[in-house]
Amino acid sequence: MGTAFFAVLFWISLTLRQELAKSRDEVSAYIPGWTAFVGVVIYGQILLGGLVASNYAALACTDFPTCQGQWIPTLEGPVGLHVIHRLGAYTVVLVILANFLVMRNQPDLLRKNSKIMGMAVLLQIGLGISNVLFYTPPLIAVLHLAVAIKLFFLAIKQTHFAKCANGLNFRSPVVIRDALS
Numbered sequence: 001m002g003t004a005f006f007a008v009l010f011w012i013s014l015t016l017r018q019e020l021a022k023s024r025d026e027v028s029a030y031i032p033g034w035t036a037f038v039g040v041v042i043y044g045q046i047l048l049g050g051l052v053a054s055n056y057a058a059l060a061c062t063d064f065p066t067c068q069g070q071w072i073p074t075l076e077g078p079v080g081l082h083v084i085h086r087l088g089a090y091t092v093v094l095v096i097l098a099n100f101l102v103m104r105n106q107p108d109l110l111r112k113n114s115k116i117m118g119m120a121v122l123l124q125i126g127l128g129i130s131n132v133l134f135y136t137p138p139l140i141a142v143l144h145l146a147v148a149i150k151l152f153f154l155a156i157k158q159t160h161f162a163k164c165a166n167g168l169n170f171r172s173p174v175v176i177r178d179a180l181s
């Protein structure tokens with residue numbers, strides 16, 4: 001809930017800052033829907049991470065890439081939560097790779113954003129694996145959470161930009177006031 005609340009505040013701040021709203025860039029018609037999908041996938045993975053942490057399932061598997069020496073462990077109980085979070089992470093990597101390819105022909109900001117997302121997700125996987133192998137040291141656990149939020153905010157930023165492009169600007173109150181006066 002906290003993440004969702006800060007996401008809404010971030011969306012409002014992007015709108016008020018008007019940085020992206022000034023955009024005259026054109027994006028393909030499917031891009032706003034695609035960027036929203038990427039955001040939902042990342043948010044889902046954050047929810048799974050929260051479930052792992054709050055159910056003390058972090059150390060249900062202390063090896064990687066196997067879990068308790070098994071390639072196909074159970075999907076039940078704390079081990080299941082841990083494994084589902086790993087499967088979610090692989091899905092997020094694939095989606096962010098696809099995002100990188102999709103953004104290759106899109107405006108500069110989207111291309112750059114997709115590269116940063118690619119680097120951030122690799123870092124996140126490294127932090128996740130370190131969490132497991134080093135028994136969740138606080139610094140790694142905090143960094144893992146911080147990079148998760150960063151990834152989600154990058155997804156929101158590209159969604160906001162996509163919605164602002166093609167003249168479909170989300171107008172901030174200031175812009176609306178100026179337009180009316």
Ligand code: HEM
Nearest residue numbers: 045046049050053058089092125128129131136141145148
């Ligand atoms: C895109 C990839 C990933 C994202 C966005 C992500 C996100 C998160 C989030 C938000 C949490 C909750 C942190 C908290 O509430 O303190 C979490 C916990 C955790 N994640 Fe990930 N994660 C990813 C990949 C991975 C991978 C690949 C692994 C392991 C191989 C992993 C292992 C863990 C563990 C062990 C915890 C529990 C940490 C604790 O209890 O302190 N994560 N993850």
